[in-house]
Amino acid sequence: MRCTSCGFTNPDGMAFCLKCGAPLVHPCPQCTFQNPPAARFCGKCGTALTGKPRRKRGNGETGKRGKGQKAERKTSSSDSRLRTPVSPQPQTLDSRLAAGERRQLTVMFCDLVGSTALSEQLDPEELREVVRAYQETCAKIINRFEGHIAQYLGDGLLVYFGYPTAHEDDAARAVRAALEIVGAIHELPLQHMRLPQPLQVRIGVHTGLVVVGEMGGGGRHEQLALGETPNLAARVQGKAAPNTVMISTATYRLVQGLFECQDLGPHTLHGVSTPLSLYRVAGESTAQSRFEAAVQRGLTPLVGREHEVGLLIERWERAKQAEGQVVLLGGEPGIGKSRLVQVVKERVEREGGLRLEFRCSPYHQNSAWYPVIEHLQRVLQWQRDEPPSTKLEKLQKTLAHYHFPQADTVPLLAALLSLPHPDDYPPLTFSPQRQQQKTQEALVAWLLEEAERRAVCCPWEDLH
Numbered sequence: 001m002r003c004t005s006c007g008f009t010n011p012d013g014m015a016f017c018l019k020c021g022a023p024l025v026h027p028c029p030q031c032t033f034q035n036p037p038a039a040r041f042c043g044k045c046g047t048a049l050t051g052k053p054r055r056k057r058g059n060g061e062t063g064k065r066g067k068g069q070k071a072e073r074k075t076s077s078s079d080s081r082l083r084t085p086v087s088p089q090p091q092t093l094d095s096r097l098a099a100g101e102r103r104q105l106t107v108m109f110c111d112l113v114g115s116t117a118l119s120e121q122l123d124p125e126e127l128r129e130v131v132r133a134y135q136e137t138c139a140k141i142i143n144r145f146e147g148h149i150a151q152y153l154g155d156g157l158l159v160y161f162g163y164p165t166a167h168e169d170d171a172a173r174a175v176r177a178a179l180e181i182v183g184a185i186h187e188l189p190l191q192h193m194r195l196p197q198p199l200q201v202r203i204g205v206h207t208g209l210v211v212v213g214e215m216g217g218g219g220r221h222e223q224l225a226l227g228e229t230p231n232l233a234a235r236v237q238g239k240a241a242p243n244t245v246m247i248s249t250a251t252y253r254l255v256q257g258l259f260e261c262q263d264l265g266p267h268t269l270h271g272v273s274t275p276l277s278l279y280r281v282a283g284e285s286t287a288q289s290r291f292e293a294a295v296q297r298g299l300t301p302l303v304g305r306e307h308e309v310g311l312l313i314e315r316w317e318r319a320k321q322a323e324g325q326v327v328l329l330g331g332e333p334g335i336g337k338s339r340l341v342q343v344v345k346e347r348v349e350r351e352g353g354l355r356l357e358f359r360c361s362p363y364h365q366n367s368a369w370y371p372v373i374e375h376l377q378r379v380l381q382w383q384r385d386e387p388p389s390t391k392l393e394k395l396q397k398t399l400a401h402y403h404f405p406q407a408d409t410v411p412l413l414a415a416l417l418s419l420p421h422p423d424d425y426p427p428l429t430f431s432p433q434r435q436q437q438k439t440q441e442a443l444v445a446w447l448l449e450e451a452e453r454r455a456v457c458c459p460w461e462d463l464h
Helices: 067-082 093-099 117-119 124-144 170-187 228-238 249-256 290-297 306-320 337-352 371-378 388-397 409-416 432-453
Strands: 099-112 150-152 156-161 201-215 220-224 244-248 259-267 276-284
Touching: 067 201, 067 249, 099 124, 099 170, 099 228, 124 150, 124 156, 124 170, 124 371, 150 220, 156 170, 170 201, 170 244, 201 228, 201 249, 220 228, 228 244, 244 249, 249 259, 249 276, 276 388, 290 337, 306 337, 337 432, 371 409, 388 409
Parallel strands: 201 244
Antiparallel strands: 099 156, 099 201, 150 156, 201 220, 244 276, 259 276
């Protein structure tokens, strides 16, 4: 079937053009009605679409016509096909990218430090093993944060956050991925190799406008982002010290409050006329979300939500009267759900209630236990550099203040928190299903004892 959009001749049975992707239609030669590709007769006038067009006859007409009439009929039929209106078709993703698509990206450059020295001191096969292990580790982390590796530049990586899928927190995803790469570079499975020095990386991150489109020639094409942003990200990476993450001012504005950043002042970058302020990312802050970071800086007054606030406060008052309440607060992103919950949190703190907060994470969708684990780590005040024995001791001291049955609680929670089995307890011999059930029972018993002492407000953020 011939495509009315680009003229390409498609095989029979196709619903869309193989060349341009436009829907294929079967125009009626008699009335120009647009029929589906598989139609054999026109759905409007009944004309056979595979044979000669059928002409309607009047009462005084016969089946015979002269040559001039035949020629006239053929001409008019041909003209009708030429005049068949073609509706504009929406552009596909490939066609948009071929023409170039303007969008905002967070670009990350990651480079292995001292690769030239490594190439001089290692056999090429050993160097290949090192670079492959480094690339695979980076790719695993980047994919978890839904970044896109645009190019492998030798021992460097060019990564886009915001393409092909955009997120509201692409800048934060890029910085988190960068910090995890720095932390994971020491854990590469290269213990059997005698490296002249420990592996180190430099990472630079910048956010700005780009045009993403198809680039290349000679039969090889890539989807690349062009503009000032990738160039600035490369220059920012060049200013980073080994095993550090450097970000620009544009990225810092988007992640401010979520990370501990050190202002390094303006820097002159090669090829850039204006000095650019740079920040070194020391690590994540105590803020669990952008909203919590905004709370620390101060919120504007809440306006126009008196009814919703009153409903939540009423449920809290009932909970204080020993009538447990569950409220599901839903809505589009940015509509103000967290702001409403913040009003209740402030009310709970003023009245001496207990707030137990759980936060689901888009980065840990494969772990249903993540919100509970993250909450327990905050309750136990764990530090990242603490040994497992210290963390286990904190768990035991915390549970010692409670009176609910704890025959298996310590080993169960130790297993949940990936701690070694405590020496003072017999080993767990439950099946996985039974162990999960008993872990849930221990957590519920802990929560119920807290509720016996005072009213508890337990918000779950991003439950979806």
